Amino acid sequence: MKKLLEEAEKKGVAVGAFSVGNMEMVMGAVKAAEELETPIILQIAEVRLKSSPLELMGPMMLAAAENADVDIAVHLDHGLHVETVEQALDIGFTSVMLDGSLLPLEENIKTVKGVVETAKEYGATVEAELGVVGGNEGEGKSHEILCTNPDDAKRFCDETGVDALAVAIGNAHGNYPVLPELRFDMLEEIHKKVSTPLVLHGGTGISDEQFQRAISLGVRKINIATASFDNLAAYAKAYCDNKEKANYFELSACEVEGVYQNVKRHIKVFNME
Numbered sequence: 001m002k003k004l005l006e007e008a009e010k011k012g013v014a015v016g017a018f019s020v021g022n023m024e025m026v027m028g029a030v031k032a033a034e035e036l037e038t039p040i041i042l043q044i045a046e047v048r049l050k051s052s053p054l055e056l057m058g059p060m061m062l063a064a065a066e067n068a069d070v071d072i073a074v075h076l077d078h079g080l081h082v083e084t085v086e087q088a089l090d091i092g093f094t095s096v097m098l099d100g101s102l103l104p105l106e107e108n109i110k111t112v113k114g115v116v117e118t119a120k121e122y123g124a125t126v127e128a129e130l131g132v133v134g135g136n137e138g139e140g141k142s143h144e145i146l147c148t149n150p151d152d153a154k155r156f157c158d159e160t161g162v163d164a165l166a167v168a169i170g171n172a173h174g175n176y177p178v179l180p181e182l183r184f185d186m187l188e189e190i191h192k193k194v195s196t197p198l199v200l201h202g203g204t205g206i207s208d209e210q211f212q213r214a215i216s217l218g219v220r221k222i223n224i225a226t227a228s229f230d231n232l233a234a235y236a237k238a239y240c241d242n243k244e245k246a247n248y249f250e251l252s253a254c255e256v257e258g259v260y261q262n263v264k265r266h267i268k269v270f271n272m273e
Helices: 002-011 023-036 046-050 054-067 082-091 105-122 150-160 184-193 208-216 226-241 248-270
Strands: 015-019 040-045 072-079 095-098 125-130 164-167 198-200 219-224
Touching: 002 015, 002 219, 015 023, 015 072, 015 226, 015 248, 023 040, 023 054, 023 226, 023 248, 040 046, 040 054, 046 072, 054 072, 054 082, 072 082, 082 095, 082 105, 095 105, 105 125, 105 150, 125 150, 150 164, 150 184, 164 184, 184 198, 184 208, 208 219, 208 248, 219 226, 219 248, 226 248
Parallel strands: 015 040, 015 219, 040 072, 072 095, 095 125, 125 164, 164 198, 198 219
Antiparallel strands: none
């Protein structure tokens, strides 16, 4: 992931990090990345592991990355327990996130610092979160937004040595009821104080213009999850609604197409096209 973020910094773009939950989602995301000749990040969050076990999804994600015609990083998103992070590293994930955003600052720093040291042994990179991205991540509890403090961000990055920092600027997981008002002034201050690549979570529902403004202010990784899950479900429903008798293989192809179309659209936006 670090390599992809460095390349994105040079180009002034952002890398799309696309959450996946089954084979069709992996295939759709990779198809879009290869067609647009753009590196991406495949990721899965810990809260998704109840329905998409890491021991099954992990090897499939890694195989897809290894066989793709473009560079693809494989990332654990929102790791909530150190044990899960270590499991992902053992499987071969190239980057991991330990989300200690709900912890007091000192404890968040201490926990993430330990994960950074562990990840170094695997040659993997680490993302962390400071401030609280609102909304509901998967089946997790809904959280109120707590914007990232720029001074805390500098201290956090200096003391932990993380490779990427997820920030809270009014963004939230899930579907927004209305277009969110993002604190670009806060993002600008963080970008001035921190050289670490910044990450924007809660990408579903943010406008193309907001995405590109965030990219201009140092965001180098943008997470997309809900939009892909929703598009897959919409394509599957449309197929089943128009078939007297559904065919599994046709249904599978529709799911791939739904994710492919969503990922392709976002890649173009993140490439500043």
